[in-house]
Amino acid sequence: MKEIGVRTSKKSLRGTVGTVAAVAVLALAGCGSSTPSTPGGSGAPGGMQVPNLKALDKLGTPEGEVNVLAWPGYVENGSNDPKVDWVTDFEKSSGCKVNIKTFGTSDEAVQLMRTGQYDTVSASGDATLRLIAAGDVEPVNTSLVPNYADIFDSLKMKPWNSVNGVAYGIPHGRGANLLMYRTDLVKPAPDSWGAVFDQAGAQKGKVTAYDSPIYIADAALYLMTAKPDLGIKNPYALDDKQLAAAVDLLKAQKANVSEYWSDYLKEVQAFKNGSTTIGTTWQVIANVAQGEKAPVEAVLPKEGATGWSDTWMVGAKSTHKTCAYKFIDHIVSPKVNAQIAEYFGEAPANKKACAETADPNHCKVFHAEDEAYFSKVRYWTTPIAACLDGRTDVKCTDYATWTKAWTEIRNS
Structure with missing residues (x-):
């Protein structure tokens, strides 16, 4: 993997804020109304019960402001770095003042x-269906987002951003959860997730894993090929028996884990000093580690990988919906989507963004246009009781069950 320069900071990666700050939250249900969104597409979780909400039918007069909830690094106005600002011009041209609130984890975002205080949110796939089912977000009218036409088709109308043929968001960016290892301490070079599961003992006490209930899907993905008799077809659609197998695998792995990570700086440091030699990572983290001369490599294993495709969604209780739509269209426009992808460290969702990146190699490094690569990525999708693999003869485990299981794993 080619080493590249990375314009990033601790504030520009998902998950870091949640490790250093506690956030008080309210638990109120959301609701809203408008007109139907454009139906279509395949892969939506059919049969999922959702509130009867409608999408906005037309834009009105901008309301003067928009309250944005976002991953750190997605909405920069120059306050973190004067050179990083794609908000100020939008505010001037639209008349919509952007009020930014960042979050550190998907659970926090939910x-x-x-x-009901936020007009739009950049939700990852482990949050989207929870937001939809609770009525906290409403369908989107994609015809009101002109730049939607240039989003990669492979990201549209998917199980994490649509339900029953109705769009609930606009794709923003994507990335894979990769396997990173110390090239001097892990030999031969691994090409399978078995290196952190069944063969984890070879690096006892030096394995790392992502600290989130959604990591259960990584174990399930490995079991799809390691134990085909379990019948797992979708790592986010696990019945009780399949979930139990994934939990058992993760409990066995824990004996070899040095640290569960959510702060990328800690992961980089652990790989540099050798206290961690192998485990899950993101491309941008591998780039940072290599930039700091750590002897590491990151690969997409032969089983494929989990990953993320983030979605801009509209709050059902939003009182600034015209500004919200204008903001989303701005944020996924080619130039801005390119700026965010480089700053955050991911592949842009707008296919025209690759022509706008400052680093001409960015899209190549992050496989932005490589659909063969991303065809091996199982994007985060919220586990729900209605099996996402289409089964109707069993009930699948939902995210609340996964959260309980993850606590059990971490405390085992």
Whole structure:
């Protein structure tokens, strides 16, 4: 993997804020109304019961402001770095003042959206269906977002951003959860997730894993090929028996884990000093580690990988919906989507963004246009009782069950 320069900071990666700050939240249900969104597409979780909400039918007069809930690094106005600002011009041209609130984890984002205080949120796939089911977000009218036409088709109308053929958001960016290892301490070079599961003992006490209930899907993905008799077809659609197998695998792994990570700086340091030699990572973290001369490599294992595709969603209780739509269209426009992708460290969702990146190699490094690569990525999708793999003869485990299981794993 080619080493590249990375314009990033601790504030520009998902998950870091949640490790250093506690956030008080309210748990209020959301609701809203408008007109139907454009139906279509395949892969939506059919049969999922959702509130009867409608999408905005047309834009009105901008309301003067928009309250944005976002991953750190997605909405920069120059306050963190004067050179990093894609908000100020939007405010001037639209008349919509952007009020920014960042969050550190998907769980935090879900709780904050339930307050009804935010007009739009950049939700990852482990949050989207929870927001939809609770009525905290409403369908989107994609015809009101002109730049939607240039979003990669492979990201549209998917199980994490649509339900029953109705769009609930606009894709923003994507990335894979990769396997990183110390090239001097892990030999031969691994090509399978088995290196952190069944063969984890070879690096006893030096394995790392992502600290989130959604990591259960990584174990499930590995079991799809390691134990095909379990019948796992979708790592986010696990019945009780399949979830139990994934939990058992993760409990066995824990004996070899040095640290569960959510702060990328800690992961980089651990790989540099050798206290961690192998585990899950993101491309941008591998780039940072290599930039700091750590002897590491990151690969997409032969089983494929989990990953994320983030979605801009509209709050059901939003009182600034015209500004919200204008903001979303701005944020996924080619130039801005390129700026965010480089700053945050991911592949842009707008296919025209690759022509706008400052680093001409950015899209190549992050596989932005490589659909063969991303065809091996199982994007985060909220586990729900209605099996996402289409089964109707069993009930699948939902995210609340996964959260309880993750606590059990971490405390085992």
